Amino acid sequence: MNESGNDLHDAVEALLREDRIPHIWCPGCGLGTVLHTFLRALVRSGLDLKKVVVVSGIGCTGRAAGYVKLDSFHTTHGRAIPFATGLKLANPELKVVLFSGDGDLVAIGGNHLIHAARRNMDLTVVCVNNFNYGMTGGQVGPTTPVSGRTSTSPYGNCEFPFNLPHLVAAAGAVYVARWTSLDGRRLEKTIIEALFKKGFSFVEVITPCPTQYGRKNKQPTGLAQMEYYRSMSVIKHGADPSEVGIELGGPITVGKFVDIERPTFAEMQAEILAKAFAPRSGKDPAAAKA
């Protein structure tokens, strides 16, 4: 590793609460990799880290907030997005980043997810998708592929899952990308882009959960799941989000799908209020008389 590599390593370490290690994540879990990549992105972004706030909900991924040495909030299940919305609106100087799992953000928190995207709230969401509820022992979720086996779909999942990029793009997100936890460098670059994107940016990270999900679905180790990502992921920048749904054992389309411009909630609000509070125009009878 060269000099700058060491510096980066030190900078990332400085962002971890080492007094909280060992973490709770299982061997083979992809969360450590994703968190590390996220922290590298934060360091490389050059953002003022004093102003960066990490918010998470509940679940394995939700624990990430407790490991980062930043202002960080581990909130209630599903409610990280509205909590983050309050932080951002009350202090627009903050860079508010969500780091949470698919069950938290998309199942119990699904309503907040689509409304934040609709409003184009200036938030960056890193959504770690491991296709199940890991912390509670591997139950079926809204991302579990059809036929996927979990502890509450022991005969195979009979529900159609959400295609997350399609969902958030349809709801109005201005930046939507997906990588697997194998794509460290690409993910890092994408997170930096997402951090600088004004508005609602959403980065899905497909991540191994061998303990709870892989073992029940013929990928019993983290390595086996990573091997699946290596052989089955296809980079397709600009792919139509409606076509990137994931089937059990099927290909995983990755890349940047959406990168558009749309005014944020705060910009829209400022514009509307500026009009409302503007000095009266000549057309106004009261003003004309004066």
Next chain:
Amino acid sequence: MSRKGPLEGVFFMNGDIACAEGAISAGCRFFAGYPITPATEVAERMAERLPEVGGTFIQMEDEIASMAAILGGSWAGVKSMTSTSGPGFSLMMENIGLGAMTETPCVVVDVQRAGPSTGLPTLTAQGDMMQARWGSHGLYSIIALSPSSPQEMFDLTVKAFNLSEQYRTPVLVMADESVGHMSERVVIPPADRIPLVPRRKPTVPPEKYKPYEPDEDLVPPMANAGEGYRFHVTGLTHDERGYPVMTAEAQGKLVKRLLGKIDLNRDRIIEIEEDGVRNAEVIVCSYGISARVAKLAVNEAREGGIKVGMLRLITVWPFPEKRIRELARRIKAFVVPELNAGQIALEVERCAGGAAPVVLVPHMGGAVHEPRDILEAIRKAAR
């Protein structure tokens, strides 16, 4: 349109609007809410007024989001409020618990209507009083106030913000539809005559800051996000550093402090109004709109020669246990009119400890009591 600051002067306004103006005068600059009868006017007034004073209003997708958002707003360093009624209050409960656990100052206004469920959306009740105390799961204490007039909707909203900052807790303003929708004279004092409690800030540098290390009154100073303290906040049981600790010992230590910071400071928190209790043989104990109706019955009973006093709860939680206990030893009975099947009456009974009987005057909501029902109860109690 012109920008107006906090109001000052004498106004004729309804309780919901007075509540919103109280929030503005208290320095509330973030409101997140969801429309619900009979609390909608609070949100509408905030939507109009916050932009005028440089604050931010947002209508969220539901009450769960509203409650979560005001917790976030408070951690960003801005005084934050939401308002709702029964169904929304139920939805807010989990995040009120997060507010209690993470010691987040904020104000929640519940303009009560009759329930359960959708109940009578436009009609009054006081059925959420126990929910206010116990509605979120687990062990915590809470502060709840009960306004009896539009003036008190203003005054107690200001007080709620002050208590929330002083004790780092959500504070509930437990109004009712009658008080929320009645219009009366409201006096708003000049800003410099409204005392405000500022947030207690850390006095140590960031590297020494422990977000849950309390001062002597059991309340920890609070850093805001973005100030460089780099703190962690969690709804998990945590130690003084804010780190999760999954042991019975940590649970005992934390929860005892959460309960203690309100219970041990109760004498400083509790406000009640007494009228003619010194020589009273019967004391009517009530709150909110019911206290005003009871006043008519009390006056009539006095005219009939009955020695009856009035104790009006302004603070409902924590409950004025000590005072009720003292009074119980020297009176014949308490009479408790309330717009429910007996909630605060249970608390009066508990505190009276058998020293004086408690006569409940229940009313299931949808209207206020007939004063004669209360008068009848006073007469019986005095016998």
